[in-house]
Amino acid sequence: MKCFYSDADAVGICKSCGRGLSLSFASEFPQGLACRNRCEADVQRLIRLSGAAADGPGGTASNTAVSGVFSILAGGAFIYFAGGFSGGVSLTNFMGGAFFLFGLYSVIRALVIAKRNRSQSPKV
Ligand SMILES: [Zn+2]
Structure with missing residues (x-):
């Protein structure tokens, strides 16, 4: 899989929008990746919600x-x-x-x- 934002190979998938991400375009969170400067807030919210749902x-x-x-x-x-x-x-x-x-x-x-x-x- 390729990075959505560049020609580099993807190292993971954005937890919010599902795009492939290379290292230079990924923001790392404890429970997932986010598109840098795009999905960080969304992913943080998703992680918070899934933590609450687990309980x-x-x-x-x-x-x-x-x-x-x-x-x-x-x-x-x-x-x-x-x-x-x-x-x-x-x-x-x-x-x-x-x-x-x-x-x-x-x-x-x-x-x-x-x-x-x-x-x-x-x-x-
Ligand atoms: Zn994203």
Whole structure:
């Protein structure tokens, strides 16, 4: 493939417009190339958007919350059905407790992520 702007061989493709770019006509970004003096702003915007999309609109937060609640339920069920509170520190109580604490940690983490997503969401 040739560079769109010169006769040199292309080293990559502009993330915004898809033109082939040689080194002297490419601006490099961490996640892609842009036509120099043409598509830089566009590519920066695309990179920002794709970063936000990877997290999803609160997607990570709700997934974490669901797995946290599940762990709390599983831990509680372990202790309630298999361990029993009179049994002292048995293996089932220990495992139930571990599940329970992990679930609690996940729920707290989900709340932190959700709060961070809200404060960082771009104003469109
Ligand atoms: Zn371009």
